[in-house]
Amino acid sequence: WAIRHDDDRPRRIGIAEAVLCSGKTTEQAVAAAEAAFAAHGRCLMTRLSPEAFAALPEAFSSRLDYDPLSRTAVLGAWPEIHDQGSVAVATAGTADVAVALEAVRTLRFEGVASDLVTDVGVAGLWRLLSVRDRLADYPVVILVAGMEGALFSVAGGLLPGLLIAVPTSVGYGVTAAGKAALTSALGSCAPGVLTTNIDNGYGAACAALRALNA
Amino acid sequence: WAIRHDDDRPRRIGIAEAVLCSGKTTEQAVAAAEAAFAAHGRCLMTRLSPEAFAALPEAFSSRLDYDPLSRTAVLGAWPEIHDQGSVAVATAGTADVAVALEAVRTLRFEGVASDLVTDVGVAGLWRLLSVRDRLADYPVVILVAGMEGALFSVAGGLLPGLLIAVPTSVGYGVTAAGKAALTSALGSCAPGVLTTNIDNGYGAACAALRALNA
Amino acid sequence: WAIRHDDDRPRRIGIAEAVLCSGKTTEQAVAAAEAAFAAHGRCLMTRLSPEAFAALPEAFSSRLDYDPLSRTAVLGAWPEIHDQGSVAVATAGTADVAVALEAVRTLRFEGVASDLVTDVGVAGLWRLLSVRDRLADYPVVILVAGMEGALFSVAGGLLPGLLIAVPTSVGYGVTAAGKAALTSALGSCAPGVLTTNIDNGYGAACAALRALNA
Amino acid sequence: WAIRHDDDRPRRIGIAEAVLCSGKTTEQAVAAAEAAFAAHGRCLMTRLSPEAFAALPEAFSSRLDYDPLSRTAVLGAWPEIHDQGSVAVATAGTADVAVALEAVRTLRFEGVASDLVTDVGVAGLWRLLSVRDRLADYPVVILVAGMEGALFSVAGGLLPGLLIAVPTSVGYGVTAAGKAALTSALGSCAPGVLTTNIDNGYGAACAALRALNA
Amino acid sequence: WAIRHDDDRPRRIGIAEAVLCSGKTTEQAVAAAEAAFAAHGRCLMTRLSPEAFAALPEAFSSRLDYDPLSRTAVLGAWPEIHDQGSVAVATAGTADVAVALEAVRTLRFEGVASDLVTDVGVAGLWRLLSVRDRLADYPVVILVAGMEGALFSVAGGLLPGLLIAVPTSVGYGVTAAGKAALTSALGSCAPGVLTTNIDNGYGAACAALRALNA
Amino acid sequence: WAIRHDDDRPRRIGIAEAVLCSGKTTEQAVAAAEAAFAAHGRCLMTRLSPEAFAALPEAFSSRLDYDPLSRTAVLGAWPEIHDQGSVAVATAGTADVAVALEAVRTLRFEGVASDLVTDVGVAGLWRLLSVRDRLADYPVVILVAGMEGALFSVAGGLLPGLLIAVPTSVGYGVTAAGKAALTSALGSCAPGVLTTNIDNGYGAACAALRALNA
Amino acid sequence: WAIRHDDDRPRRIGIAEAVLCSGKTTEQAVAAAEAAFAAHGRCLMTRLSPEAFAALPEAFSSRLDYDPLSRTAVLGAWPEIHDQGSVAVATAGTADVAVALEAVRTLRFEGVASDLVTDVGVAGLWRLLSVRDRLADYPVVILVAGMEGALFSVAGGLLPGLLIAVPTSVGYGVTAAGKAALTSALGSCAPGVLTTNIDNGYGAACAALRALNA
Amino acid sequence: WAIRHDDDRPRRIGIAEAVLCSGKTTEQAVAAAEAAFAAHGRCLMTRLSPEAFAALPEAFSSRLDYDPLSRTAVLGAWPEIHDQGSVAVATAGTADVAVALEAVRTLRFEGVASDLVTDVGVAGLWRLLSVRDRLADYPVVILVAGMEGALFSVAGGLLPGLLIAVPTSVGYGVTAAGKAALTSALGSCAPGVLTTNIDNGYGAACAALRALNA
Ligand SMILES: Nc1ncnc2c1ncn2[C@@H]1O[C@H](COP(=O)(O)O)[C@@H](O)[C@H]1O
Ligand SMILES: Nc1ncnc2c1ncn2[C@@H]1O[C@H](COP(=O)(O)O)[C@@H](O)[C@H]1O
Ligand SMILES: Nc1ncnc2c1ncn2[C@@H]1O[C@H](COP(=O)(O)O)[C@@H](O)[C@H]1O
Ligand SMILES: Nc1ncnc2c1ncn2[C@@H]1O[C@H](COP(=O)(O)O)[C@@H](O)[C@H]1O
Ligand SMILES: [Mg+2]
Ligand SMILES: [Mg+2]
Ligand SMILES: [Mg+2]
Ligand SMILES: [Mg+2]
Ligand SMILES: [Mg+2]
Ligand SMILES: [Mg+2]
Ligand SMILES: [Mg+2]
Ligand SMILES: [Mg+2]
Incomplete structure (x- = not known):
C-alpha cells in the first residue's frame, strides 16, 4: 500500500x-x-x-x-495565532470536554484561539444563562453535548451566531453511543442548528474554519 | 369472540x-x-x-x-370534579395539543380538572419561564412535546413536581414518529423525569391518577 | 389552546x-x-x-x-433584497428541487437572493466540475441530495465555503426516507461538512442566515 | 475545564x-x-x-x-431517615438487584428507607402474588426488570400505586442492552406505568422523591 | 410468468x-x-x-x-374435522382476534377444530387465571397478542403444552407494527415459548399441524 | 430548475x-x-x-x-437484440415478477434478451433443482426474492455464474420492506453472491450489462 | 437480596x-x-x-x-434416559455447535437423548440432502444456524416434524449478533417454522420438551 | 461434531x-x-x-x-498465476487496505493476480482521477471504502467494468460498523454498482472469480 x-x-x-x-x-x-x-x-x-x-x-x-x-x-510547530475572538466552544458536561478539546486543538492548529466554556448543561439553566452574553458575542459557537442533547435547542433560541452541534457518545441506555443527542441536534426546534457526526470535534472545527475563511 | x-x-x-x-x-x-x-x-x-x-x-x-x-x-355522564389544583398539562407546540387533550379529558373522566398550558417550547425560552411559577405549584405536571423533546429536560431542571413526559409523533425526518422525543425524555439530563409511550396522553393521565390516589 | x-x-x-x-x-x-x-x-x-x-x-x-x-x-409583502452574492443552493437531482426551493424561498423571505444550481449529481461528475468555479465563489453553499448523498463528500473536497448538507427523502429501499443520505452527510470523509435534518431546506437557510449575520 | x-x-x-x-x-x-x-x-x-x-x-x-x-x-455522612413506608423496590430476577440497589441507595441518600423485594418475575407467578398485598400498600413502587419486562404489565394490573419501571440490560440476543424491556414498559397494556432510561435506578429514585415531595 | x-x-x-x-x-x-x-x-x-x-x-x-x-x-369444500381436542387459540385483546381467526381457519382447513378464547390480556390477570385449567388441557396453545406481549410470558409460566406465540401489529408508538410484542415473545423469561413472524396466524397453525402430525 | x-x-x-x-x-x-x-x-x-x-x-x-x-x-424505438444467451432472471415467487420484469426490460432496452424463470422458491426445492441445469448455463443470473431471501444462498451453492441478488419488498412483519431479504443476500453463506438495493431490478440489469461489456 | x-x-x-x-x-x-x-x-x-x-x-x-x-x-446426578428417538439437532456450520450442545445437554438433563447432526449448511446442499431421511424420522428437529439462516427455509420445505429454529450470533457485518438469521427464521417462506431468541439452545430444548410432554 | x-x-x-x-x-x-x-x-x-x-x-x-x-x-502451496490483467482492487483510505488484501489474497489463491491501488478517496478527487485510466482498463474493479462510501458512486460514474463494492467498518459515530458505507453502496446513484457484506473482501474476490469464469 x-x-x-x-x-x-x-x-x-x-x-x-x-x-x-x-x-x-x-x-x-x-x-x-x-x-x-x-x-x-x-x-x-x-x-x-x-x-x-x-x-x-x-x-x-x-x-x-x-x-x-x-x-x-x-x-512540527504550532502556527501563530491569527484569530482569537471568533469561536467559542461550550460543553454540556465535563465528560464532553474531551471532544471539545479536539475542536479547540484543531482550531489552534490552524491559528485560531477559541474560548472554552464547560459544564453549562440545561438541567441547571442558570449556568447557560450566566454565560449567554459571553457566547452571544461570537460569530461561531460549537456546542458539545451528549445524553439527550437539549443544550442544542436552548442555545439555538438564545444565541445569534452560527451554531455547530457536536453530539457526543456520553450516556448509557438509549443515549449510549450518541444517537439520542444526534437526533436532538438534527431535529432541534430552534432554527438553523447544524450538526456533525457523533464525537466529531475535528469536523466542527473544520466547519468553523470554513465559516471564518468565507 | x-x-x-x-x-x-x-x-x-x-x-x-x-x-x-x-x-x-x-x-x-x-x-x-x-x-x-x-x-x-x-x-x-x-x-x-x-x-x-x-x-x-x-x-x-x-x-x-x-x-x-x-x-x-x-x-354516559361525566362525574363531578373532585380535584382541581393537582395537575397541569403543558405542551411545547400547538400540534401537541391533541395529545394533551387526551390527557386532560382522561383526567376529567376521573373527576380531575387540570390546567392546560400550551406553546411553551424552549426555542423561545421566555415562554416557559413566564409560566414557571404557575407550573411549579402543581404536584404533577404532564409535559407534551414532539420533535427533539428538549422541553422535558429544561422543565426537569426548573419544576419540583412529579414530571410525566409524553413524547409526540409531531415532526419529520429523524423526528418523525416520535422516537427522537422519546429518547430525549428517557435520557434526560434532569433527574427524575418519567415517560410514557409516544402520543400516550391516556397513560400519562392514568399515571397522574395513581400519584393522586396514593 | x-x-x-x-x-x-x-x-x-x-x-x-x-x-x-x-x-x-x-x-x-x-x-x-x-x-x-x-x-x-x-x-x-x-x-x-x-x-x-x-x-x-x-x-x-x-x-x-x-x-x-x-x-x-x-x-404579507416580501422584503427588499439586501444580499445576493453570498449563498448558492445546489441539488444532486431534479427530485431534490422541492427541498432546495424551500431554502431559496426562506432566504428570500429574509432578503437574501441565492443562486440555484440543479442536477449536478456525481454519477455524471462533469456536471459538478462544470459549476465548480461558480460555486467556489460563494461563502455559503447549501447542498441538497437524496439517495446515497455522495454529492456532499465530493463537493466537500472541492469547495472552500461553509457547506450545509440537506439530505432528502428521495430514494427507495435502503435510501427511502433519507437516512442513507443523512449518514453520508454526517460521516463525510471531507472535512467540515455540516448537516440539517432530512428535507429541512428551511433549517439550512436559517443556518446560512446565521453565518451571514455573524 | x-x-x-x-x-x-x-x-x-x-x-x-x-x-x-x-x-x-x-x-x-x-x-x-x-x-x-x-x-x-x-x-x-x-x-x-x-x-x-x-x-x-x-x-x-x-x-x-x-x-x-x-x-x-x-x-460525607448519610442523612437521618425521615420516611420509611412510602417506597418499595421490586425486581424480576437476581441479576436486576444491582440496578435496584442504585435506587435504594439514592433514596436512602435523601433520607428515604425503601422496601426491597427481589426475584418476583412472572415466569413463576406465585412469587409476585405472594408479595402483592405487601406491595399494594406502598404509594410508590419501583419495578426493576430486564429480558422482556413482562413484570411491568402484570404489576400494573395488580397494584394501585405510582409505578416506575426501570428496564435493565439483563438479557442476550433480542433482549441484550435492555431495549426489549424498555419497549414493554412503554407499551404496557396496564394503564399508567411510567418508565426511566435503561438501568437508571438513580432516575427512578429521583422520580419517587418528586412524588413524595409533592 | x-x-x-x-x-x-x-x-x-x-x-x-x-x-x-x-x-x-x-x-x-x-x-x-x-x-x-x-x-x-x-x-x-x-x-x-x-x-x-x-x-x-x-x-x-x-x-x-x-x-x-x-x-x-x-x-372448494372444507374437509371433515378429524381432531378437536388438541389446539386452543387465546388472544390478549379483541383487536388480536383477526390474526387468531387466520390460525383457526387454517387449522380448520386441515381438519382441526380449535378452541378460541379471547380477551385474556394480563392487565386484568383474573381473565387468564379463569381460563387456565381449560387451556392447560391442550397439548398445543397458540397465543396471540400485540402491544407489549406480556401474555406470552405469563402463559409460559402457567401452561404445560407447546406454546406458539403470534405477536400482532396491534399498538402504536413503540408497539406499532408488532416489534415490541415480537421481542417479548423471543426474550420471554418463561422457558420454551416459540414464535412466528408478526401477524402470522397462518404459520402458527402450520406449526401446530406439524406437532400434531408428529 | x-x-x-x-x-x-x-x-x-x-x-x-x-x-x-x-x-x-x-x-x-x-x-x-x-x-x-x-x-x-x-x-x-x-x-x-x-x-x-x-x-x-x-x-x-x-x-x-x-x-x-x-x-x-x-x-422511442427498442434496439435490435444483440445478445440472447447470457443472462437469466429467476424469481422466488410470483409477487417478485414485477421487479424481475424491470430487469428484463432494462436489459432488453440495451439489446439483451434474457431468460425469465419464475416461482422457484426453496420451500419446494424441486422447483429450483428442476431448472438448475438451465440456469447453470448462463454466465450471469439475476436472482429476485423477497421474504427471507433463502433462494440467494441455495442458488449460490449450485450455480457457477455471476450471481446478482435483488431483494424485494415482498413480505410482512419482519420481512416487510425487504430488509430481511437484503441481509440474507449480503450475509449469504454461499461465496460470491452480490447484491443491489431492494427492488432494484434496474440496477441488477445495469450490473449485468457491465459484466457483459467487460 | x-x-x-x-x-x-x-x-x-x-x-x-x-x-x-x-x-x-x-x-x-x-x-x-x-x-x-x-x-x-x-x-x-x-x-x-x-x-x-x-x-x-x-x-x-x-x-x-x-x-x-x-x-x-x-x-448433582444426570437422570436416566427415558426418550431417545424423538429429537434431532442439526447445525449449519461448526461454529453453531456450541449453541447446539446447549440444547443437547438441556434435553439430556431432562432424560432425552438427541441426535446431533453437524455442518449441513445449504451452501453445499448435498450435505443436507444426505441426512434428510435421517432427520425426517424425528417428530422434533432443532435447527441451529447463523449468518443468513437459509437452512431454516430449506429444511422447512423438506422435513415434516416440528421445526424449532435457533438463530446464532455467528457472522459479521450485517449478520453479526444474529439478527439476520433471526429474521430469516421468522420470515421463512416454508410453513410452520418456529423460532427462539438468538443463541437460545436452552429455550429450543424446553420447547421440544413441551412438545414431547404433550 | x-x-x-x-x-x-x-x-x-x-x-x-x-x-x-x-x-x-x-x-x-x-x-x-x-x-x-x-x-x-x-x-x-x-x-x-x-x-x-x-x-x-x-x-x-x-x-x-x-x-x-x-x-x-x-x-499448502499457492497455485500458478493464470490471470493478471482482469481485476483491480482500489481503496478509499489506508485503513481499508486490510480488507482489500483479503480480496487480493483470495484471488491469488485461485491463481489471479490483481492490481492494488490504495488511498484514492474522493475528499481529494484528483487521486481517483489520476488512476482513472488505469482502473478503466479492468473488466472487474473491487472498490473498498468505509466511512460514508462516496467512492462507490464516483467510481460508478467513471468506470465501465463490473464494480464490486466492499463497505468497510472503518469509521466512528454513524459510520461505525460499516452500515453507512453499505447503504451508500446499495443506494448508489451510479447505475449497476453491486455490493458484498461489510468487510467481506473474501466474497468480493469470489464474485470476481465467478465473473472471470463465466
Ligand atoms: N429504477 C432505478 N433505480 C435506481 N436508479 C435509477 C433507476 N432509474 C434510473 N436511475 C438512475 O438514477 C440516477 C438519478 O436519476 P435522475 O434523478 O433522473 O437524474 C440516474 O443516473 C439514473 O440512471
Ligand atoms: N389510548 C390508550 N393507550 C394505551 N392504552 C389504552 C388506551 N386506551 C385504553 N387503553 C388500555 O388498553 C388496554 C387494552 O385495551 P382493549 O384492547 O380495549 O382491551 C385496556 O386495558 C385499556 O385500559
Ligand atoms: N471471510 C469469509 N466471509 C464470508 N464467508 C466465508 C469467509 N470465509 C469462508 N467463508 C465461507 O463461509 C462458509 C461457511 O463456513 P464454515 O463455517 O467454515 O463451513 C463456507 O462456505 C466458506 O466458503
Ligand atoms: N477525527 C476525524 N474525524 C473525521 N475525519 C477526520 C478526522 N481526522 C482526520 N479526518 C479526515 O479523514 C479523511 C480520511 O482520512 P485518511 O484515512 O487518514 O486518509 C481525511 O481527509 C482527514 O482529513
Ligand atoms: Mg454537572
Ligand atoms: Mg410556535
Ligand atoms: Mg438526472
Ligand atoms: Mg429465578
Ligand atoms: Mg379489553
Ligand atoms: Mg408459490
Ligand atoms: Mg463448512
Ligand atoms: Mg488519507
Whole structure:
C-alpha cells in the first residue's frame, strides 16, 4: 500500500489533511503523518488513543505534542495565532470536554484561539444563562453535548451566531453511543442548528474554519 | 369472540378500563364500550378517529360526547370534579395539543380538572419561564412535546413536581414518529423525569391518577 | 389552546418564527400565522401541502403567495433584497428541487437572493466540475441530495465555503426516507461538512442566515 | 475545564446534583464530587465501577462509603431517615438487584428507607402474588426488570400505586442492552406505568422523591 | 410468468401450499389458487383484503368462502374435522382476534377444530387465571397478542403444552407494527415459548399441524 | 430548475442515463425524458406508477411503450437484440415478477434478451433443482426474492455464474420492506453472491450489462 | 437480596427452573443453584462462561459437570434416559455447535437423548440432502444456524416434524449478533417454522420438551 | 461434531470452500482446514486473527503462509498465476487496505493476480482521477471504502467494468460498523454498482472469480 497525501487540499479548501489514526496500523499512521509533514511542515493526528500513542516508535512520538484527553497530537510547530475572538466552544458536561478539546486543538492548529466554556448543561439553566452574553458575542459557537442533547435547542433560541452541534457518545441506555443527542441536534426546534457526526470535534472545527475563511 | 371487560379494575387500581378503539372493528368497539357502560355506568373511548366515529351506528354515537381533536369519546355522564389544583398539562407546540387533550379529558373522566398550558417550547425560552411559577405549584405536571423533546429536560431542571413526559409523533425526518422525543425524555439530563409511550396522553393521565390516589 | 408567538426572536437571533403547518389543524395554522403577521407584518409558512392549502378559508389563502413545489407560503409583502452574492443552493437531482426551493424561498423571505444550481449529481461528475468555479465563489453553499448523498463528500473536497448538507427523502429501499443520505452527510470523509435534518431546506437557510449575520 | 456545580438545585427541585462517574476522568470525578461536597456537605456518586473506584486517590476513596454491586458511593455522612413506608423496590430476577440497589441507595441518600423485594418475575407467578398485598400498600413502587419486562404489565394490573419501571440490560440476543424491556414498559397494556432510561435506578429514585415531595 | 405450484408438499411435510395474496396481482392470485385447486381439490387463500376480494372476477369469488376479519378464503369444500381436542387459540385483546381467526381457519382447513378464547390480556390477570385449567388441557396453545406481549410470558409460566406465540401489529408508538410484542415473545423469561413472524396466524397453525402430525 | 442530462454516460460506462420517475413531478419527468431522447433517440423511464403514467400529457404518453407491472416505459424505438444467451432472471415467487420484469426490460432496452424463470422458491426445492441445469448455463443470473431471501444462498451453492441478488419488498412483519431479504443476500453463506438495493431490478440489469461489456 | 426459587415449576409445566449465570455475581449464581439443588436434587446452569466457572469457589465447582463449549454445568446426578428417538439437532456450520450442545445437554438433563447432526449448511446442499431421511424420522428437529439462516427455509420445505429454529450470533457485518438469521427464521417462506431468541439452545430444548410432554 | 467439507464445490461453482475461522474453536478451525487440505491439497483460511493464529498448535501453524493484516492464511502451496490483467482492487483510505488484501489474497489463491491501488478517496478527487485510466482498463474493479462510501458512486460514474463494492467498518459515530458505507453502496446513484457484506473482501474476490469464469 502507498499513501496518497492530499497535499493540494489547503489550496482548494483552506484546510490541511489530518491523519485519522483509529483503524490504521502504527506503520500506516506514521507514514501518513510523515507524508503530511513533508508537504506542509506540520501535521495534526486525531483519534490517537493513549495505547496507540504508546505503540509508536519512540523516535517518532518524541516529536509529537500529544494530549491524551482529546487524543490529538501535533507533529512540527504550532502556527501563530491569527484569530482569537471568533469561536467559542461550550460543553454540556465535563465528560464532553474531551471532544471539545479536539475542536479547540484543531482550531489552534490552524491559528485560531477559541474560548472554552464547560459544564453549562440545561438541567441547571442558570449556568447557560450566566454565560449567554459571553457566547452571544461570537460569530461561531460549537456546542458539545451528549445524553439527550437539549443544550442544542436552548442555545439555538438564545444565541445569534452560527451554531455547530457536536453530539457526543456520553450516556448509557438509549443515549449510549450518541444517537439520542444526534437526533436532538438534527431535529432541534430552534432554527438553523447544524450538526456533525457523533464525537466529531475535528469536523466542527473544520466547519468553523470554513465559516471564518468565507 | 367475546369481550371480557375487566370490571374489577377500579377496585384493584382505582382506574376503570378504557376502550382503545384503534385496531378494533366497529362492532368490537361498540361491544367493548357497552360492556364497560354496563359495569360502571360510563365509559371512556380513546383513539376513536373521526372516520371511526362516523362509522358508528347513529343510535350509539348519539350517546357519545366526542372530541375529534383528542379522538376521545365519553359514553354516559361525566362525574363531578373532585380535584382541581393537582395537575397541569403543558405542551411545547400547538400540534401537541391533541395529545394533551387526551390527557386532560382522561383526567376529567376521573373527576380531575387540570390546567392546560400550551406553546411553551424552549426555542423561545421566555415562554416557559413566564409560566414557571404557575407550573411549579402543581404536584404533577404532564409535559407534551414532539420533535427533539428538549422541553422535558429544561422543565426537569426548573419544576419540583412529579414530571410525566409524553413524547409526540409531531415532526419529520429523524423526528418523525416520535422516537427522537422519546429518547430525549428517557435520557434526560434532569433527574427524575418519567415517560410514557409516544402520543400516550391516556397513560400519562392514568399515571397522574395513581400519584393522586396514593 | 392559545398561541404564544415568539415575537422577540428576531431581536435575539435575527430570524423570525415561521409557521410549520404539518401537524397543525387548519385553525391552528391560521392562528399561528396571524400572530406572526401581527408581530412582524409578514409571515412565512412551511410544509403547507397543496391539500392543506386548499382547506384554508379563502379569505386567508387569497392573502398568500403560495408555491406548491416547495410547499411554502408568504403572508404579507416580501422584503427588499439586501444580499445576493453570498449563498448558492445546489441539488444532486431534479427530485431534490422541492427541498432546495424551500431554502431559496426562506432566504428570500429574509432578503437574501441565492443562486440555484440543479442536477449536478456525481454519477455524471462533469456536471459538478462544470459549476465548480461558480460555486467556489460563494461563502455559503447549501447542498441538497437524496439517495446515497455522495454529492456532499465530493463537493466537500472541492469547495472552500461553509457547506450545509440537506439530505432528502428521495430514494427507495435502503435510501427511502433519507437516512442513507443523512449518514453520508454526517460521516463525510471531507472535512467540515455540516448537516440539517432530512428535507429541512428551511433549517439550512436559517443556518446560512446565521453565518451571514455573524 | 471547570466544574459548574448546580448548587441551587435542591432549592429548585428538592434533589441535589449527583456525580455521574462513567465518562469522566478520575480527576473530573473527584473535582465534581468535591464541588458538591463543598456546597451540601455530602455527595452521591453513581456509575462508579470497581475499576474506577480503584483508580481514585486513596486520600479520596477512603472518605467514601462504596458499594460495588450498585456502583454507588457516598462522600460525607448519610442523612437521618425521615420516611420509611412510602417506597418499595421490586425486581424480576437476581441479576436486576444491582440496578435496584442504585435506587435504594439514592433514596436512602435523601433520607428515604425503601422496601426491597427481589426475584418476583412472572415466569413463576406465585412469587409476585405472594408479595402483592405487601406491595399494594406502598404509594410508590419501583419495578426493576430486564429480558422482556413482562413484570411491568402484570404489576400494573395488580397494584394501585405510582409505578416506575426501570428496564435493565439483563438479557442476550433480542433482549441484550435492555431495549426489549424498555419497549414493554412503554407499551404496557396496564394503564399508567411510567418508565426511566435503561438501568437508571438513580432516575427512578429521583422520580419517587418528586412524588413524595409533592 | 408461470406458476409452479408445489403440489408435492403434502407428501413431504403434510401441509398443502396456500396462496399468499398480498403482493400478487388479481391475475396472479387467481392463477395460483386454480393451480392449487387443480392439484388438491381445494385451496386456502390468505391475506386477501376486502379490497382485493372485491377486485376478483365474480365467477371466481362466488366459489370462495371468504371471511373479511381474518382475510382468508377457501376455494372448494372444507374437509371433515378429524381432531378437536388438541389446539386452543387465546388472544390478549379483541383487536388480536383477526390474526387468531387466520390460525383457526387454517387449522380448520386441515381438519382441526380449535378452541378460541379471547380477551385474556394480563392487565386484568383474573381473565387468564379463569381460563387456565381449560387451556392447560391442550397439548398445543397458540397465543396471540400485540402491544407489549406480556401474555406470552405469563402463559409460559402457567401452561404445560407447546406454546406458539403470534405477536400482532396491534399498538402504536413503540408497539406499532408488532416489534415490541415480537421481542417479548423471543426474550420471554418463561422457558420454551416459540414464535412466528408478526401477524402470522397462518404459520402458527402450520406449526401446530406439524406437532400434531408428529 | 434545469435538467443536466448526462449524455456522455454511454461513452464512459456503456449505459445511458435512465429517468427515475418516482419523486419527480410530471413536468420534471417529461423534461428529463425529452432530454435523454434528444441525446440518444430513445429513453428508458423507471418507477413510473400507473397513476403517474395516467397523469402524463396524452401527447407524451402516446409515444411510450408502457408496462404497468414493471412500471417501466420506453420512449422511442427498442434496439435490435444483440445478445440472447447470457443472462437469466429467476424469481422466488410470483409477487417478485414485477421487479424481475424491470430487469428484463432494462436489459432488453440495451439489446439483451434474457431468460425469465419464475416461482422457484426453496420451500419446494424441486422447483429450483428442476431448472438448475438451465440456469447453470448462463454466465450471469439475476436472482429476485423477497421474504427471507433463502433462494440467494441455495442458488449460490449450485450455480457457477455471476450471481446478482435483488431483494424485494415482498413480505410482512419482519420481512416487510425487504430488509430481511437484503441481509440474507449480503450475509449469504454461499461465496460470491452480490447484491443491489431492494427492488432494484434496474440496477441488477445495469450490473449485468457491465459484466457483459467487460 | 433473596432467591425465590420457582420449585413448583415442574408440577406446572414439567420443566425445572435452570440458573442463567450471565448477569449474576458469583455469589448470586451459587445461591440460585443451591436453591434449585435443594428443591430437586439437581440443577442445570446455563451461560456459565469459562471465566465465570473459574471464579467459582472450588468446593462448589468440583461438584459440577461442566462443558466449556456449551457453557453449561450440571450440579448433582444426570437422570436416566427415558426418550431417545424423538429429537434431532442439526447445525449449519461448526461454529453453531456450541449453541447446539446447549440444547443437547438441556434435553439430556431432562432424560432425552438427541441426535446431533453437524455442518449441513445449504451452501453445499448435498450435505443436507444426505441426512434428510435421517432427520425426517424425528417428530422434533432443532435447527441451529447463523449468518443468513437459509437452512431454516430449506429444511422447512423438506422435513415434516416440528421445526424449532435457533438463530446464532455467528457472522459479521450485517449478520453479526444474529439478527439476520433471526429474521430469516421468522420470515421463512416454508410453513410452520418456529423460532427462539438468538443463541437460545436452552429455550429450543424446553420447547421440544413441551412438545414431547404433550 | 464432525466436519462435512464441501469437497464437491469446485466442480459445481469453481471455487473451493474456505475456512472462516472467527467463531470456530482452535480445534474446529484445524479440523476444517485439514479436511479441505485433504480434498484439494491446499486451503484458504480467513478471519484468522493474530490471537487465533498464535493459539494454533505450532506443528500446524508452521505449515501456514499467514498475513496478519488481512488475517488470511494459506495451507499448502499457492497455485500458478493464470490471470493478471482482469481485476483491480482500489481503496478509499489506508485503513481499508486490510480488507482489500483479503480480496487480493483470495484471488491469488485461485491463481489471479490483481492490481492494488490504495488511498484514492474522493475528499481529494484528483487521486481517483489520476488512476482513472488505469482502473478503466479492468473488466472487474473491487472498490473498498468505509466511512460514508462516496467512492462507490464516483467510481460508478467513471468506470465501465463490473464494480464490486466492499463497505468497510472503518469509521466512528454513524459510520461505525460499516452500515453507512453499505447503504451508500446499495443506494448508489451510479447505475449497476453491486455490493458484498461489510468487510467481506473474501466474497468480493469470489464474485470476481465467478465473473472471470463465466
Ligand atoms: N477525527 C476525524 N474525524 C473525521 N475525519 C477526520 C478526522 N481526522 C482526520 N479526518 C479526515 O479523514 C479523511 C480520511 O482520512 P485518511 O484515512 O487518514 O486518509 C481525511 O481527509 C482527514 O482529513
Ligand atoms: N389510548 C390508550 N393507550 C394505551 N392504552 C389504552 C388506551 N386506551 C385504553 N387503553 C388500555 O388498553 C388496554 C387494552 O385495551 P382493549 O384492547 O380495549 O382491551 C385496556 O386495558 C385499556 O385500559
Ligand atoms: N429504477 C432505478 N433505480 C435506481 N436508479 C435509477 C433507476 N432509474 C434510473 N436511475 C438512475 O438514477 C440516477 C438519478 O436519476 P435522475 O434523478 O433522473 O437524474 C440516474 O443516473 C439514473 O440512471
Ligand atoms: N471471510 C469469509 N466471509 C464470508 N464467508 C466465508 C469467509 N470465509 C469462508 N467463508 C465461507 O463461509 C462458509 C461457511 O463456513 P464454515 O463455517 O467454515 O463451513 C463456507 O462456505 C466458506 O466458503
Ligand atoms: Mg454537572
Ligand atoms: Mg410556535
Ligand atoms: Mg438526472
Ligand atoms: Mg408459490
Ligand atoms: Mg379489553
Ligand atoms: Mg429465578
Ligand atoms: Mg463448512
Ligand atoms: Mg488519507
